[in-house]
Amino acid sequence: MSDITKVGFLNSAELKEAGRYPSEERLKKGPVAVIECCQNIPCNPCETACKFGAITVGDLITNLPVLDESKCVGCGVCLTKCPGLAIFVVDKSKDMATVSFPFEYLPLPEKGDIVKAVDRAGQYVCDAKVVRINNAKANDCTPIVTIEVPKEVSDDVRSMRRLNLTDEDTRAKLLERDDWTNVPDDLIVCRCEEVTVGDIKKAIAEGAKTVEGIKKRTRAGMGLCQGRTCSKLVSRILGSELGIKPNEIEPDRVRMPIKPVAFGVYKE
Ligand code: SF4
Ligand code: SF4
Numbered sequence: 001m002s003d004i005t006k007v008g009f010l011n012s013a014e015l016k017e018a019g020r021y022p023s024e025e026r027l028k029k030g031p032v033a034v035i036e037c038c039q040n041i042p043c044n045p046c047e048t049a050c051k052f053g054a055i056t057v058g059d060l061i062t063n064l065p066v067l068d069e070s071k072c073v074g075c076g077v078c079l080t081k082c083p084g085l086a087i088f089v090v091d092k093s094k095d096m097a098t099v100s101f102p103f104e105y106l107p108l109p110e111k112g113d114i115v116k117a118v119d120r121a122g123q124y125v126c127d128a129k130v131v132r133i134n135n136a137k138a139n140d141c142t143p144i145v146t147i148e149v150p151k152e153v154s155d156d157v158r159s160m161r162r163l164n165l166t167d168e169d170t171r172a173k174l175l176e177r178d179d180w181t182n183v184p185d186d187l188i189v190c191r192c193e194e195v196t197v198g199d200i201k202k203a204i205a206e207g208a209k210t211v212e213g214i215k216k217r218t219r220a221g222m223g224l225c226q227g228r229t230c231s232k233l234v235s236r237i238l239g240s241e242l243g244i245k246p247n248e249i250e251p252d253r254v255r256m257p258i259k260p261v262a263f264g265v266y267k268e
Contacts, residue, residue, distance in 0.1 A: 009120045010038050012155035021155075022069045022090070031074025031091035031098070035067050036120075036158075037084055049081035060262070076100055080139040083224070089146075090154055097154035098131060100146040105162045108133055108143055116161035117149055125157050126150065180240040189237070190230040192223020200234060204241045211235055211252040227252055 015021040015036060022032045033054070035046065044057040046065050054071035055078060057063050079087045079102050089100040099117075109115050109130045117128035132146035149157050177183070185198030195218045203217040211227075211234050214220055220234055221227030227234075231252050239246040 010036065011120065020064075022067065022072075024092075026069040027090055027092040030093045031076075031089045031100070032069055032072050033067055033074065033076075033078055034088045034090050035065050035078075035086065036088065037065055037082070037086040039084075040064065041084075043083065045081045045083065046078045046087060049078045051077070062262075076134065076144050079144055080142040085142075088158060092151050092154060095151075096148045097151040098146050098148050099154055099157050100132070100144050101159050102142045103145040103159065104142055107163050108135065109145060109160070109163060115147060115163070117147055117153070117157040118159050118161055119156045120158045122159070122161075124161065125153050128157070128160065130160075177236060178240060178246075180237045189233045190218070190220035190223060190227075192225050192229070193219040193221075195220040195230070197237060200237050201241060204238060209238075209242065210250050211238065212250070214238065215252055221252055 010018070010020075012021065015034075015038075020035065020038070022034060026032050035055070037043075037046075040062040042061045044061050044065070047055045047057040049055075050072075052071045052073060052075075054068050054073075056066045056068070074089050074091065076089050079085075079089065079100065082102075085102045085104075087102075089098075091098045111130055111133060113130045114127050115130055117125045119125050126149060128147040128149045130145060131148050133143060134146075135143040145160065147157070147160060180197065180201075183197050185196060185201070187197045189195055189197055189200060199218045200214055200220060203214045206217065208214045208217050211221070211231055214234055215222060215227070221231050232246075235246045235249045235251070238244075238249055
């Protein structure tokens with residue numbers, strides 16, 4: 001098994017081995033949800049979103065959701081309600097499979113476009129035709145894009161490459177960037193708390209010298225992801241502004257508990 005703490009996701013073989021993937025028999029019958037949520041976080045909107053009762057989280061809100069594949073009709077409503085964007089719909093009932101996924105980047109593709117399908121790691125898998133875009137008001141700004149791909153890659157394709165993406169824009173390049181002087185101030189670094197490059201530079205100008213110091217001044221890293229997305233970027237900006245190497249910067253502190261636990265444990 002790959003180290004999920006490093007890659008951030010389970011691959012299709014691991015999901016299947018863990019019994020967290022719809023059966024081939026069900027996938028061949030038509031569209032069905034694939035729930036790839038694998039962290040015991042306190043979250044259950046998927047359960048309440050499904051009016052067919054196909055998803056169960058249960059009384060303990062940190063349980064992983066369980067799909068009853070016989071009840072799922074592949075409507076896709078749960079995809080738009082999952083804050084982790086961890087649910088997909090796969091359909092292997094025809095010659096070509098379709099994969100539906102939440103896609104919150106602009107511009108959106110158009111029906112008929114040929115796009116670059118990518119896997120869970122964002123790596124290119126194949127070219128794919130866009131067959132549907134659902135951007136209904138009820139989706140609340142989480143459009144669902146459906147693409148057509150060969151069946152043999154439909155368990156691995158999970159998104160598409162952003163349109164108009166240049167090499168300069170890739171996250172990997174941004175993470176490698178040492179000089180942040182010419183990066184636009186309005187670029188968001190901490191997505192959970194909407195903290196921008198400008199906010200972070202201002203905090204540094206006001207005296208913050210550590211990632212923790214920036215966190216306290218701006219809330220960068222205090223959101224749902226707890227800094228998993230932004231703390232490395234904050235280190236880079238700090239290094240650039242103060243003229244020190246990112247690896248010499250003290251990382252932010254991790255506070256206990258590092259995963260949600262029931263209140264009852266504090267009685268012990
Ligand atoms: S795709 Fe529709 S039917 Fe299936 S689990 Fe999600 S909301 Fe329920
Ligand atoms: S809504 Fe998404 S993140 Fe939350 S429990 Fe359901 S699948 Fe997991």
